Amino acid sequence: MKEPTKSIQEKMRNDIANFRNKPIISLICPVWNPDPDFLIAMLDSVEAQIYPHYELCICEAASINPKIKEILKKYSYKNNKIKIDWADKNYGISENSNRALKLVTGEFIGLLDHDDTLAPHALYELASLLNQKPNLSLIYTDEDKIDPDGYRVSPFFKPEWSPDLILSCGYINHLTVYRKYYLDMIGGFRYECEYSQDYDLLLRFLEFVDNSEIGHIPKVLYHWRISEGSSAYDPMAKDGKIIIAAKKAIQDALNRRGIEGIVLDGLWPTSYRVKRKILGTPKISIIIPTKDKCHLLERCIESIEVKSTYKNFEILIIDHESSSSDTIDFLSRTQHRVLPYSGPFNFSAINNFAVQQTNGEYLLFLNNDTEIVSGDWMECLLEHAQRHEVGAVGCKLLYPNRKIQHAGVILGMSPDRNTGIAGHWYQGVPYDNAGYFNLINTIRNYSAVTGACMMVSKEKFFSVGGFEPALAVCFNDVDFCLKLIKENYWNVFTPYAELIHHESASRGYCVSSDEAQYMLNKWGALIKQDPFYTINLSLSSYICDFNYD
Numbered sequence: 001m002k003e004p005t006k007s008i009q010e011k012m013r014n015d016i017a018n019f020r021n022k023p024i025i026s027l028i029c030p031v032w033n034p035d036p037d038f039l040i041a042m043l044d045s046v047e048a049q050i051y052p053h054y055e056l057c058i059c060e061a062a063s064i065n066p067k068i069k070e071i072l073k074k075y076s077y078k079n080n081k082i083k084i085d086w087a088d089k090n091y092g093i094s095e096n097s098n099r100a101l102k103l104v105t106g107e108f109i110g111l112l113d114h115d116d117t118l119a120p121h122a123l124y125e126l127a128s129l130l131n132q133k134p135n136l137s138l139i140y141t142d143e144d145k146i147d148p149d150g151y152r153v154s155p156f157f158k159p160e161w162s163p164d165l166i167l168s169c170g171y172i173n174h175l176t177v178y179r180k181y182y183l184d185m186i187g188g189f190r191y192e193c194e195y196s197q198d199y200d201l202l203l204r205f206l207e208f209v210d211n212s213e214i215g216h217i218p219k220v221l222y223h224w225r226i227s228e229g230s231s232a233y234d235p236m237a238k239d240g241k242i243i244i245a246a247k248k249a250i251q252d253a254l255n256r257r258g259i260e261g262i263v264l265d266g267l268w269p270t271s272y273r274v275k276r277k278i279l280g281t282p283k284i285s286i287i288i289p290t291k292d293k294c295h296l297l298e299r300c301i302e303s304i305e306v307k308s309t310y311k312n313f314e315i316l317i318i319d320h321e322s323s324s325s326d327t328i329d330f331l332s333r334t335q336h337r338v339l340p341y342s343g344p345f346n347f348s349a350i351n352n353f354a355v356q357q358t359n360g361e362y363l364l365f366l367n368n369d370t371e372i373v374s375g376d377w378m379e380c381l382l383e384h385a386q387r388h389e390v391g392a393v394g395c396k397l398l399y400p401n402r403k404i405q406h407a408g409v410i411l412g413m414s415p416d417r418n419t420g421i422a423g424h425w426y427q428g429v430p431y432d433n434a435g436y437f438n439l440i441n442t443i444r445n446y447s448a449v450t451g452a453c454m455m456v457s458k459e460k461f462f463s464v465g466g467f468e469p470a471l472a473v474c475f476n477d478v479d480f481c482l483k484l485i486k487e488n489y490w491n492v493f494t495p496y497a498e499l500i501h502h503e504s505a506s507r508g509y510c511v512s513s514d515e516a517q518y519m520l521n522k523w524g525a526l527i528k529q530d531p532f533y534t535i536n537l538s539l540s541s542y543i544c545d546f547n548y549d
Contacts, residue, residue: 004050004121012050012124019131025054025123025177026106030096031114032061036071038115038225043075043082045117045223051124056082056112057103061090094189094197101188108139110177111198115225117146118175122221126177129215137179137213138205140172141221142536152223156437157536161214164384164492165444166206167250169271170199171437175222182208193249195241200249207256218535243270250274261383267441267495268434274443276383284313284378284455285360289341289350290368291320294327296502301336303372310378313364318354320345347451348467348476355461362386363461365477367452373398373498380497381455384443391484392456394449395497396440402431405501407440408493409448409478411523411530413539420539421519421527422448422478436537441495446532449491451477453499460489474515482523 004012016022027046031039046056060072069086076082083103087096101109108126112118126139144155158171165171176198186204193200243265250263250272260277267273286304290297301315315336322328331338339357341350351365362385364378374380377395384393397406404426413423426435434441451467454477464483467476481491520527529535 003119009050009120012121015128016051016124019127021127021131021134022053023108023127023130024106025051025108025110025126026057026104026180027054027110027112028057028059028097028100028104029112029114030059030061030093030100031063031068031072032090032096033063033065033068034114035227036065036067038227039068039071041117042112042114043071045120046082046112047075047079048120049118049123050121051127053127054081054123055104055106057085057100058082059085059087059096059099061087061096092191092194094191094194097197098188101183104180107180108177109180109183110175112175113224115227116174117223117225119219119221119223122175125217125219125221129217133215135213136215137182137209139177139215139217141175141217142219142534143174143222143224144220146223146225148226152220153226155220155536157218157220157534158216159444159534160216160531161211162445162532163211163490165442166202167253167272167274168266168442168444169438170196170202170246172202173198174224176202178205179209193245193252196243196245196249199246200252203249203253204256207253246270247272268438271438271442273496276387278379278382279386281312282362282382282386283360284310284362284364284382285355285358285458286313286315286364286366287318287351287354287358288315288366288368289318289320289347289354290322290327291345292322292324292327293368294324294330296369297327298330300366300368300370301334303370307372307375308378309375310382313378314359316354316357318350320350344472346469346472348469348471351451352466352469355458355466358458361458362455363458364455365451365453367501369502370397370453371500373500374496377497377499378455380494384492384494385455385457389488389490390492391460391487391489392449392454392481392491394446394491394493395453395499396493396495397450397452397499397501398431399428400500400502404429404431404433404435404440406450406452407435407495408444408446408532409450409481410533410539411447411478411527412533421475421516423539424450425533443492443494443496444532445490446481446493447485447491447526447530448478448481449493451480452501453497456484460484460487463487470518471515472512474511475519479519479522482526485526 076084085099142157144152147153189197247263262275264273317338318341320341381393384390399405406424407426409422410425411422414420426440468479
């Protein structure tokens, strides 16, 4: 991904001249003993900014190397936008940052490390967005890394705001810019979360702003240097203090927000699992439509009965005109409720019919060709479905060969069979492949999750009108999830509930052009740009769609 050419930069300067709002963006940077060349590169990248209304506020924390002070004095003498607090000792990252904050006069504050660099148009893009959306109080951008040979690598193209992802990992990270008004309210950095002080600052800041005040620029505007001993080089650097401090920051956030739960290590370094307390023991109604192929249904139900650790559930088997003798025999002797359904196959109508017969507070839609892997699968789904702000909750589905079948649905994704309406990200990826930036193994938000295993409260199901009968075969789950989003609910994916799925083994797979057109007519704008994906990645796979010189 190239930096802007000279002609583009000149156009940006013309744009700046016409900005109605030209806020001062204050960059704060604690400095202690960086490589002198890296420090110079950082300073040069700030001075090279196309947007001129900035200040760089530095706390120099008594670096051991005398060259550091010489370099900073040289730059500050020639550039009055560079302000420096000369500390008498190293007070630690948090206090050094707070000392830099005291120098700030700008309306917005960005965080910059002493050995990283900014793209020349970084501050221009921020100011441009603030002119388009002056209500924003928090803006984050995409980022990449600079390897030891000076090459830009590992671009991280981020989704739009995802409240569950931010509690799972500090995905926002660089570059993040805050409205100073709210930073003043929360009192800056806390030394109690030293080494994850930025993460803690963000979590506290978020408690003062609305989701509508959070913006994202899907461009790589920050270059994070990989150097020995840095967290970019090794997530376990600093003797694991980053992880300890981050878990404290998250637990403190849960406590402040009145959320009952604990913070556990995640499935990859510097990721975390917020495990929420199940409130009471509400009944879960598991709805399983079926037609013949008894071996699939028997295996599914047996795995639920044998492996599930949550016991307050009922199973409703919706029999759609089974005719095989073994299926009829099984249905006649099962202890679970069997509801006969007649007429043409219509997934939406079948499940809507079944919901009317349920006794549970929560609905768990489940394909008959699934098998339970993780015994606490229902608890993993329920801990999110019980949240007032959450709509549908989905799980990780595996093929029998342990490759990924579902880890979230992406709108507009177009594998050969899917006509570009929606597809499963990471489908076919080996189980031990964590996917793009480990997102397979992270609790996060998606626009949709598959109806092959989906939990939602009955109240919310009825509030959005259930499944759409016009979508008899395909996209009914996607449409349902989008209706929940329209009502301001978040849909959640959790990797901690795992099932095996023999995809469409009982019915086969097809896509109706009429159903695809229905989705385009109804949800075209969302399908065109999924907020939980990114314009910078391919819609035919999870392969990055970018280019470096």
